Amino acid sequence: MHPHPHASPNAASPAAPHAPHAPPWDVLVVGGGINGVGICRDLAGRGWKVLLAEASDLAAQTSSSSTKLIHGGLRYLEHYEFALVRKALQEREVLLKSAPHLMWPLRFVLPHDPSMRPAWMIRAGLFLYDHLARREVLPGSRSVVLAGSALGQPLKPSYRRGFVYSDGWVDDARLVLANAMDALERGAELLTRSPVTAVQRQTAAQGGGWLATLQTPQGPRQVHARALVNAAGPWAESFLREVARPAQGEALATKHLRLVKGSHIVVPRRFTHDHAYIFQNPDKRIIFAIPYEQRFTLIGTTDVELAPAALAGLNRAAIDEQEIAYLCEQASRYFAQPLQREEVCWSYAGVRPLLDDVSGDPSAVTRDYLLETHADGAPLLTVWGGKITTYRKLAEEAADKLSALLGQARAPWTLGAHLPGGDLREWIGPPERPDRDFERLQNAVQRRHGWLPPALTQRLCRAYGARVERVLGQAGSARALGAEVAPGLYEAELQHLQREEWAFSAEDVLWRRSKLGLHYSAEQRQAVADWLAQNPA
Template identity: 50%
Template sequence: MTSDKVYDLLVIGGGVNGAGIARDAAGRGLSVLLCEKDDLAQGTSSRSGKLVHGGLRYLEYYEFRLVREALIEREVLLNSAPHIIWPMRFVLPHNAEDRPAWLVRLGLFLYDHLGGRKRLPGTRSLNLRTAPEGAAIKPEFSKAFEYSDCWVDDARLVVLNALDASARGAEVLTRTACTTLRRGNGLWEAELTSLLTAKKRQVQARVVVNTAGPWVNDVIGRVAGLNSARNVRLVKGSHIIVPKFWEGQQAYLVQNPDKRVIFINPYEKDMALIGTTDIPYEGRPEDVAADQSEIAYLLKSVNRYFKQQLSERDVLHSFSGVRPLYDDNAENPSAVTRDYIFELDDAGGQPPLLSVFGGKITTFRKLAEHALDRLKPFFPAMGPAWTAKGFLPGGDMPNADFELFLGKMRARYPWLPARLLKHYARLYGTRLERLLSGCERMEDLGFCFGPDFYEREASFLMETEWAETAADILERRTKHGLHMTADEREVFEAWCAERRIAA
């Protein structure tokens, strides 16, 4: 049966763009239904390099508008979610074989000034023979540049947007696919199918927003039965995780002879995240995985610069994602634009379908604003843009000062070990008070599944953040899975299965 309620927006796709649009629209007074065929952020949005950055290398492709927008957004996001986004310094060893020093300096000068930088420190030059940041670098590299960008927990960024959308009235359905879309009676009529129960639900919406990422053309063609003049270009990016092999909290950015750059970032306290590759991808997005040639490429890039030489034996984990870039016909995958494009299909006064091609995590909030700008003619009473000054859930800390907040939480929860408290503060921000409501001692946290991982947190994620499976919690809501043994994971998976049966 068709639902009695008519939604203003049906958003298809629960990645960062879909969650961002749902949040912005709900905050402007629109009724919103977001459906995601898997878990939130299960696709591209949890498989990034975990950076909120302007995109230094995009300057070489003259993407000045995109870089400027991303640099402005970098500080907006830093203010909105200081628990999951924080500053990081990047050391770029200079290699004259790849780029002349003057070109690197020019790029960094533009990077410092294009976006009206306020909070982050600017670029400086380093003598790697005397600076502590050079201790891990081979002696033939004597000069480096250090600049600022930001780290982000990408999957949590998506979940927090969905949480805020829900708090503002949006309905969020995970593991629910939009299986058919048809226009009728001046509305979109959609069939939604639960992938858990196979139950079908009929809904109506005034506008459909297609943020399906790698599946954007599939929604247009197979689901809606329409044609598109635009195409998404799938580019595969892979990362590896190894034990951290240098001292200090700085990250590194190294250049390759093929003009690509590789990020080497501190990760999860004692690990390093290395990536990414840029390879055309033709397979199913669901099947993407890092292959041996990519792993070898990343290791070779690191070994070119660092004293400690890595081998495949050092690789603890790998993951790969498919970037759904707008196909601008560039021959080099690295040169394909990271900008976003909208396609609005409302021919002949038909109910609109707005499809999103491309984009990057850093610009998701601005993309959402621009998407709703395109939809203003259909919702003249829609409220104004608001997210530039808004906080994401847990981010409402005075002066966006995480360390000050952490100090207050230490005083409030003196019984919590410092490392565990910081884990809760980083993932949940001010929401940790809800997580710990009623807890006064360690025993109140319940069974311990692994390092810093207690039953209380797992239950909280299932009750408040749409987590249903062990992977939802271990890989996306948290990164506990990186620190657990196979036996510990097996125990937790059994706990999740029992809880689902009980529910």
Template identity: 50%
Template sequence: MSQASILYDLAVIGGGVNGCGIARDAAGRGAKVLLLEAGDLAGGTSSASTKLIHGGLRYLEHYEFGLVRESLSERERLWGIAPHIAWPMRFVLPHVPGLRPRWLVRTGLFLYDHIGGRKRLPATETVSLATHPAGVPLKPEFPTAFVYSDCWVDDARLVVLNARDAADRGAEVRTRCRVTALRRDGEAWTIAAGGETFHARAVVNAAGPGVIDLLTGSGLEPDKAMRLVRGSHIVVRKLFDHPFAYFFQLPDGRIFFAIPYEEDFTLIGTTDVDHDGGPIKASADEIAYLCEGASRFFRKPVTPDDVVWTYSGVRPLIDDGSGRPEAATRGYDLDLSEPDEGAPLLTVYGGKITTYRHLAAEAVEKLAHRLPCLQGDDWTGNAPLPGGDFRVDGAASLEADFAARFPFLAGSAHRLVRAYGTTAFAIFDGAADLSDCGRDFGHGLRLREMRHLMTREWARTAEDVLWRRTKLGLRFSAEETAALQEYMQQECPQ
């Protein structure tokens, strides 16, 4: 059957976290779903976050209590469905005399502990940095800190796993398939994408930073104004040898994080800069700002020469008239077209990675009033993502089991289990030694894993593999990267 003759129930445009979350939810409720992504899954904003599932402690200052409550309620839920790619982390917030008063920080952390249904995560405590391990790399002028809980997540893998689960439930996922025209034909949509024509009863516009362009380019009127804010991060060689992350306050009122990253590195970010077009990359000023901020706290200064990698993303925020970009709301709005307009169009404005699952459930429930094929209630909060079908405290045990079953892969067991969870066993099923795992592309990336990434996770380029499906780009040499790209071009001609 040709694509032009298939009538999908729902076409989701945008392969970021919101689009993939909506596709997963809708496919699981019985809809015939098509997901269209112009580039790679998580190729934009959704792979450029600070990698946190968090309530947003600083949002309390902007009185966004509803957003904080919703975000906090999602933390343990996402940890529960994806314990291989998400896990708890303790954050150290040094008290800085002259900035936010101690009583205000304590009040905010009390609310943070109690308004979101925290169950498994430990509560806030006050510590002396003179005796706490997190105080060792810091300058001595910060004697006291508050230690609170949030969660870390591999953002790009979260997106891919939602897409994988959607496909396992019947969705068709098309990457490198840019939408060039969108037209409502009565009770259905005609979509031109990737040189093909598709038809669907309803469309979700989850194009992230391109949400307005998709509408105006199709002759449709946006319901909201958007503000594009660039957030940049830097990665340096690790600055400390403990598992705690840091939440730092700066004199200009902004905050930033320093987080243990990929075993040997520290992730520092983020900035908030209005983005008016041009390349989405960290400017020299942003890099200097983050280095100077880190150097205010760490004994060892951080300089631009220490930066081994930077990444940036553009956050599509609802323009609420805030003066400073960091004050703009991180909430979202779902706009569903009126019934008398014809085939439904739901547009996703804003959002953040922490609330993607809740956003998706709300979006599908809105559409269910217009699409009878969508059956059942919110189900995604209890159904594990692929590879996540084990206890939230079971990652270490799973890693040990993997190393025992595949002792020749023991050196890569941590990385493989943290990326694929129980799926790691299926990837290497039947392998008796390294020769059964195929070519080693470098740093433990073997042919069996590559075949999984290409056939099950839509990887088409070395960048897809090294910077989104894995973070091995931090370790690959230019020569190794070129060899991997050459192999993929042979296997996946564009």
């Protein structure tokens, strides 16, 4: 491992014993998923001194394993979660405008199966979905005739009618990175591959706050912070019980998490249009079939409850054969061409940390979040639950609470703020609509860099938005980008990912900073790993 280039000059050295006075950090955030980096970004933008520690890579677990949707959660209406759905619907367009290169509108086709839910119920749900929050960008729902249409062509002929509605798509791992980069640029320090192995409240004589021990790639480091944020996702409860080690008689972990594994499969493209499908299953669950990476279809997700003990030593959640069979079977109820097991060319799984609301059915457990604070002694805030769509609002509320705990209210600022690469005005002038603005960006980059293959232009614009020239530099040809390590992946981009985006391994590059691993052969993926090994950051 190598020190991150953005680390502070003394980050590589074990810390000297702290003087028993004011902590050097205002807040230590534990966890580099979407909620952790979102909170870190918001706090840094308010002028607080923030350090974030992540045990692995940014977005290494749940936050890179979502269904990749910015959505209100249409099915949550059946569980009467109107407040959650409204909050999520309000956030959709806020997020779309903040980073139009990473998030964009997506239309969903819901084939009507009368044996599942009656048409009136679906119409009522879609009416609510359209009107619970104001829409400026996303069109409303409508009925659609599937028979004889492009939308109906991939489906069994028995599905003759349906409905179309709007939500959004997100590159989940890059959304985490964009928040991390923004936090860094606003003064935060972020350490990856640095698990927090112990935290301890300090007495007033010791300066108060928290003393944390981090195992960084360069060795142990002690960090003294006034407040602690537990944003460890699926590990939030075990972090409180096993690492924070509450004082005698103190219950830091007052809530419980339901750990629900969600798995997805990727198959060769099943349809050529740009809409996604939402399929209703006999078990009252739903799955999505979504256009993915140009040549593929993403299908998911499952809901498999895990015992907390399953997290111990878990490096990566993985799909099992029963889940693959379930997804193939449910998708085959709708697709005219049945889905075969051998078509699955990739899969991924993540563990969702859902706030335990005593629901029997894992798919019915609330996707809302709770921010719990402990103000006795050093302040502590724990994030229970949450979903990617509401991360910005969650972070804003957490920063409000922490500012109050730290004794100084500081104004929120992220509503209406762009994420890095999301402000396209330097390329396109005044914005119009996020989806059209991205097309204008792509056209402008192609005009300026006519030597770039159009497919590479699109990929780079999607990944880096208005900051695409931080990768391209002054290059006037592909040769100026250095060696082509794998198809469409040049040394200049790999160096950028190491320098600016905390990328160390081939997995970081191929499966989180991009999805190029899906397009490459084993030999091409190995070529990327070899280059990184020979050119450490």
